[in-house]
Amino acid sequence: MRVGPVPVLVVIGLGALGVLVLWWSNALAVSGFADWVTNAGRILGLLAGYGVVVLVALMARLPPLERGVGTDRLARWHAMGGRYIISLITAHALLIIWGYALTAHIGVVQEAGTLELNYPDVMMATVAAFLLLGVGIVSARAARRRLRYETWYYLHFYTYLAIALAFSHQFAVGADFVSDWPARVGWSAFYLSVAVAVLWYRVVCPLRGAARHQFRVVGLSREAPGVVSVHIGGRYLDELRAEPGQFFRWRFLIRGLWWSSNPYSLSAMPHPDVLRITVKENGDHSGAVSRLRPGTRVIAEGPYGSLAAVRTRRQVLLLAGGVGITPLRAMFAALPGDVTLVYRASDSRDVVFREELDTIARARGARVHYLIGSRAQLGGDPLSARRLQELVPSLHRHEVYLCGPAGMMEAAVAELQTAGVPRRRIHYESFEF
Amino acid sequence: MRRIFLAIGGTVAGLVVLLGFKSHGGPALAGVAAGTANSKPYGQASAAASGAAGGSSGAGSSSGVISTAGGGRLITGDVANTAYGPVQIQVLLKQNKITKVTVLEQPQSTENDIRIGDFAFPKLIQETLTAQSDRIDSVSGATYTSGGYIKSLQSVLDNGA
Numbered sequence: 001m002r003v004g005p006v007p008v009l010v011v012i013g014l015g016a017l018g019v020l021v022l023w024w025s026n027a028l029a030v031s032g033f034a035d036w037v038t039n040a041g042r043i044l045g046l047l048a049g050y051g052v053v054v055l056v057a058l059m060a061r062l063p064p065l066e067r068g069v070g071t072d073r074l075a076r077w078h079a080m081g082g083r084y085i086i087s088l089i090t091a092h093a094l095l096i097i098w099g100y101a102l103t104a105h106i107g108v109v110q111e112a113g114t115l116e117l118n119y120p121d122v123m124m125a126t127v128a129a130f131l132l133l134g135v136g137i138v139s140a141r142a143a144r145r146r147l148r149y150e151t152w153y154y155l156h157f158y159t160y161l162a163i164a165l166a167f168s169h170q171f172a173v174g175a176d177f178v179s180d181w182p183a184r185v186g187w188s189a190f191y192l193s194v195a196v197a198v199l200w201y202r203v204v205c206p207l208r209g210a211a212r213h214q215f216r217v218v219g220l221s222r223e224a225p226g227v228v229s230v231h232i233g234g235r236y237l238d239e240l241r242a243e244p245g246q247f248f249r250w251r252f253l254i255r256g257l258w259w260s261s262n263p264y265s266l267s268a269m270p271h272p273d274v275l276r277i278t279v280k281e282n283g284d285h286s287g288a289v290s291r292l293r294p295g296t297r298v299i300a301e302g303p304y305g306s307l308a309a310v311r312t313r314r315q316v317l318l319l320a321g322g323v324g325i326t327p328l329r330a331m332f333a334a335l336p337g338d339v340t341l342v343y344r345a346s347d348s349r350d351v352v353f354r355e356e357l358d359t360i361a362r363a364r365g366a367r368v369h370y371l372i373g374s375r376a377q378l379g380g381d382p383l384s385a386r387r388l389q390e391l392v393p394s395l396h397r398h399e400v401y402l403c404g405p406a407g408m409m410e411a412a413v414a415e416l417q418t419a420g421v422p423r424r425r426i427h428y429e430s431f432e433f
Numbered sequence: 434m435r436r437i438f439l440a441i442g443g444t445v446a447g448l449v450v451l452l453g454f455k456s457h458g459g460p461a462l463a464g465v466a467a468g469t470a471n472s473k474p475y476g477q478a479s480a481a482a483s484g485a486a487g488g489s490s491g492a493g494s495s496s497g498v499i500s501t502a503g504g505g506r507l508i509t510g511d512v513a514n515t516a517y518g519p520v521q522i523q524v525l526l527k528q529n530k531i532t533k534v535t536v537l538e539q540p541q542s543t544e545n546d547i548r549i550g551d552f553a554f555p556k557l558i559q560e561t562l563t564a565q566s567d568r569i570d571s572v573s574g575a576t577y578t579s580g581g582y583i584k585s586l587q588s589v590l591d592n593g594a
Contacts, residue, residue: 028570030456040448100574104548178576
């Protein structure tokens with residue numbers, strides 16, 4: 001089963017509407033400025049309490065969402081929504097303090113103190129707000145670049161703590177819940193069901209999969225300087241129904257790696273007893289992968305990714321940038337039809353799978369074009385609309401799959417559109433999550 | 434950047450529309466307007482509160498029904514304990530109509546409790562007189578006090594109405 005982006009957004013929107021109805025049905029008529037401020041704070045608080053759970057649900061690895069919306073889009077929504085929700089929480093806190101201060105005719109500082117000390121569970125909620133604010137700040141783009149992926153990833157676990165800390169103040173002081181039992185029950189059920197989904201899909205399922213399939217590292221091969229392929233063996237792997245273009249989240253059970261799981265694409269057709277991934281050293285996790293030894297146990301979550309799910313055209317262009325070749329390498333071998341692979345790398349030493357790609361191309365009568373070198377060496381952007389059209393005749397009739405660094409993909413999507421490829425026939429997943 | 438402005442603008446606009454609708458033309462408006470125009474019930478209530486508080490200490494916290502000379506019934510609600518202290522109210526019913534609500538007991542261990550009571554009870558009483566039932570909303574900023582008030586009011590209506 002898969003659920004597309006539009007239905008998901010509609011459901012999220014309806015939920016938000018339900019939250020507003022809850023406020024509407026419980027609120028007194030708003031009279032006076034203080035009431036306006038307090039009620040604005042209440043509405044934002046309710047929306048934040050709802051939204052924060054939606055954000056977690058987006059990341060709960062729900063299979064219909066992973067397949068229908070796509071992991072990369074979910075991650076983008078999560079990042080965008082996260083910033084929005086943190087703004088809501090901040091505004092909620094400030095407006096409530098201000099509104100209460102106006103009602104009680106005292107200063108905001110004094111009212112803030114009163115709220116913290118005299119209202120039940122508000123102090124816990126304040127701690128939660130600061131935790132979320134902290135996570136939000138370090139997740140912001142600029143800061144993330146200066147942060148190790150692993151640090152960023154683990155900071156996110158504090159959001160679970162924050163949500164738990166903030167929960168009790170909603171019922172203890174939330175006017176919409178104090179005397180409204182059905183609302184309490186519904187709200188709790190919402191929180192609980194998302195918590196169960198997270199536990200189920202992020203903890204239980206991977207463990208069950210590991211027990212069933214007994215994943216282990218069976219071998220490593222060096223593809224290029226800093227690029228290594230890991231072969232992972234196991235039982236009944238055909239049951240996973242993994243397809244070329246999909247990825248798993250891999251957790252290697254050795255010291256220093258077991259506590260994080262990272263997404264890597266399959267770089268070869270999945271085999272009933274072995275899967276292959278190819279990793280470029282680029283961070284703590286991928287660096288340590290090259291030091292894995294055969295026999296290491298592995299927990300794999302997946303398969304995820306909907307890169308190859310949509311296909312309407314017989315002619316296919318695969319456009320790879322750097323290590324983005326990995327999922328396209330698997331698709332190159334598997335996709336039926338008339339396939340062209342364009343492989344962009346800034347240095348010949350970065351090119352991996354050259355022999356494999358040439359072999360596949362010969363075997364199936366497909367074309368491979370290597371575009372290697374800096375822009376200066378190649379006399380301009382080799383992925384410009386004009387150059388691509390020269391390289392791939394009747395480009396506008398192709399289905400295009402893209403994988404590479406974010407900047408390259410963004411530029412390439414624009415060039416492809418200039419070359420007449422409709423946006424709906426350009427497929428890509430970014431791996432920046 | 435455009436998204437940010439859209440999100441902020443959309444949220445603010447949505448809030449203004451919602452709150453605007455809630456303050457104009459909502460059915461509850463009439464009640465509140467009357468409440469602000471006629472603050473007499475609360476004036477009586479606070480006066481009665483001090484008087485009745487002494488009386489209620491003798492009678493304990495039990496609830497009871499007293500017939501009054503005017504043909505009404507004066508019903509005392511149960512004491513509802515809240516996190517900040519007990520709330521108890523007394524209701525005057527005339528021909529099964531709530532005509533007056535008196536606060537007998539309210540949280541007053543801190544200055545803040547008193548302040549909260551001072552703004553919450555007039556609203557709650559006005560709502561009760563308008564709704565003629567215990568189906569009233571709690572006052573934001575005074576959710577506990579409201580909860581206690583509603584509980585005590587419920588016991589009155591269970592006993593006497």
